[in-house]
Amino acid sequence: MLKHSLTLRISFFFSLAIIIVLTGIAFLINNAIEDHFVEQDKLVLEDKISTLKELYNETAEDNLFSIIDSMQRHAGLVILIKNEMQTLYSSEGVNFVQSNLGLKINIQNKQATTWEDGGNHYLSVNFILEKSGEFNRMLIGTLAININHHQQFLGVFNNILIKFTIFAGVVSALLGWLITRQGLLPLIRLSEQASIISMKDLSRRMPTKQLPIEIQSLSYTLNNMLERLEVAIERLSNFSSDIAHELRSPVNNLMTQTQVCLSKNRTSKEYVDILASNSEEYERLSRMITDMLFLAKSDNHHLMLTKKELKIEQEVQDLFDFYEALAEDKNITLVISGSAKIIADQLMLRRAFSNILSNAIRHSYENSKIHVSIFDLPNSISIDFENQGNTIDKKDLIHLFERFYRVDKSRTHGKHEGVGLGLAITRSIIDAHNATLSVCSENKLTTFSIKFIKDKLILK
Numbered sequence: 331m332l333k334h335s336l337t338l339r340i341s342f343f344f345s346l347a348i349i350i351v352l353t354g355i356a357f358l359i360n361n362a363i364e365d366h367f368v369e370q371d372k373l374v375l376e377d378k379i380s381t382l383k384e385l386y387n388e389t390a391e392d393n394l395f396s397i398i399d400s401m402q403r404h405a406g407l408v409i410l411i412k413n414e415m416q417t418l419y420s421s422e423g424v425n426f427v428q429s430n431l432g433l434k435i436n437i438q439n440k441q442a443t444t445w446e447d448g449g450n451h452y453l454s455v456n457f458i459l460e461k462s463g464e465f466n467r468m469l470i471g472t473l474a475i476n477i478n479h480h481q482q483f484l485g486v487f488n489n490i491l492i493k494f495t496i497f498a499g500v501v502s503a504l505l506g507w508l509i510t511r512q513g514l515l516p517l518i519r520l521s522e523q524a525s526i527i528s529m530k531d532l533s534r535r536m537p538t539k540q541l542p543i544e545i546q547s548l549s550y551t552l553n554n555m556l557e558r559l560e561v562a563i564e565r566l567s568n569f570s571s572d573i574a575h576e577l578r579s580p581v582n583n584l585m586t587q588t589q590v591c592l593s594k595n596r597t598s599k600e601y602v603d604i605l606a607s608n609s610e611e612y613e614r615l616s617r618m619i620t621d622m623l624f625l626a627k628s629d630n631h632h633l634m635l636t637k638k639e640l641k642i643e644q645e646v647q648d649l650f651d652f653y654e655a656l657a658e659d660k661n662i663t664l665v666i667s668g669s670a671k672i673i674a675d676q677l678m679l680r681r682a683f684s685n686i687l688s689n690a691i692r693h694s695y696e697n698s699k700i701h702v703s704i705f706d707l708p709n710s711i712s713i714d715f716e717n718q719g720n721t722i723d724k725k726d727l728i729h730l731f732e733r734f735y736r737v738d739k740s741r742t743h744g745k746h747e748g749v750g751l752g753l754a755i756t757r758s759i760i761d762a763h764n765a766t767l768s769v770c771s772e773n774k775l776t777t778f779s780i781k782f783i784k785d786k787l788i789l790k
């Protein structure tokens with residue numbers, strides 16, 4: 331129960347603290363009162379003992395005992411007197427044995443002893459009586475005073491203290507509960523606010539200004555989380571509508587072509603042409619579905635990397651060989667400079683490089699140059715893909731890595747038109763390698779840069 335309720339937990343510890351403090355105070359008060367009573371009783375006893383000493387010096391022994399008899403009438407006083415051999419005087423009905431324990435030490439320290447006999451409590455002081463000049467007439471004795479009334483008072487007092495401490499514990503637990511509830515009210519309001527935010531209402535934000543500073547940061551954190559969720563959900567819903575758009579065109583094309591084809595009898599050449607055209611659309615659809623599956627895997631961190639050491643310049647050179655024909659069509663020169671080794675998944679890295687390079691070839695001016703520079707720096711390795719072509723607008727640059735984002739929004743599906751997933755895939759591959767991908771486009775020069783931090787280049 332305590333585990334689950336913060337209010338109960340705080341109330342419990344609050345009342346526990348109050349009980350500990352009150353018990354400590356009660357203990358101190360009780361000790362102080364007890365000491366005060368002992369001091370008072372001791373003073374009475376010492377006063378009587380000094381009277382006895384004077385009397386013993388001045389009067390005969392027999393006379394002394396009759397004086398002691400009358401002195402005993404003083405409420406609650408009892409006395410024992412002995413010489414070396416025997417008991418000379420002992421108050422009736424009292425067993426002094428306990429009071430005589432450590433007699434000599436007690437006498438020297440003027441120590442008071444408390445003891446109990448037959449239900450009565452006594453405080454006693456031991457003393458010595460001697461006649462000046464007569465060493466063989468030394469008597470030892472114990473004078474005790476009945477302290478039942480003090481014990482009773484202390485008993486009642488302790489009882490009151492215990493009851494009060496328990497009462498204070500209960501009251502402080504209740505107060506603690508009220509105070510905690512009051513203190514947690516802003517948190518309860520915050521949770522109420524959070525509970526009314528639904529997926530349809532993600533633009534709502536938590537209040538921050540009216541909150542106490544202790545939970546303001548929680549509210550800021552929740553708001554940041556909501557912001558990220560809102561962006562993610564918006565991206566997700568855009569993604570679904572994009573998928574629908576992207577699939578609609580090829581499927582419509584396929585449907586229309588097939589319906590037109592079926593509307594009348596065709597020659598076998600016409601059928602072959604239509605099937606060839608359909609095959610292109612199927613290819614495009616299949617590529618789109620494969621790309622989307624790849625992205626879904628990367629979103630769920632299911633990309634399995636098989637890393638090994640690679641020479642970057644070798645990988646780029648292999649791609650240059652692959653794209654040579656395409657580049658030659660536009661008379662584009664492919665140049666590579668620098669070299670570095672890297673630990674990465676070869677197939678994935680090729681796919682990322684290939685996406686950037688195919689884009690570069692597609693968007694380069696004719697008779698231009700594509701330059702891939704590899705920089706092996708002390709802490710990092712950078713690979714820049716630079717091509718000459720139309721500058722990409724700043725407003726497009728920030729969206730370039732988003733799924734289905736194309737600078738040309740016409741969604742025409744020419745033979746060489748891409749789907750708009752290439753750079754999204756490239757970024758997910760680069761992310762999976764703990765590297766960064768950035769783009770810069772100015773003065774008809776577009777550069778895609780991949781940066782690997784050397785410390786993060788590990789085989790796992």
Ligand SMILES: Nc1ncnc2c1ncn2[C@@H]1O[C@H](COP(=O)(O)OP(=O)(O)OP(=O)(O)O)[C@@H](O)[C@H]1O
Pocket residue numbers: 685689690693694717719720722730735736737738747748749750751752753754776
């Ligand atoms: N080097 C470049 N120069 C100019 N624009 C570019 C360059 N690279 C990419 N782009 C723009 O970025 C958009 C997104 O590129 P991305 O590779 O993601 O998609 P795509 O090439 O259109 O399709 P896909 O790669 O899926 O076949 C492109 O449509 C293009 O407009």
Ligand SMILES: [Mg+2]
Pocket residue numbers: 685688689748751752753
């Ligand atoms: Mg592309």
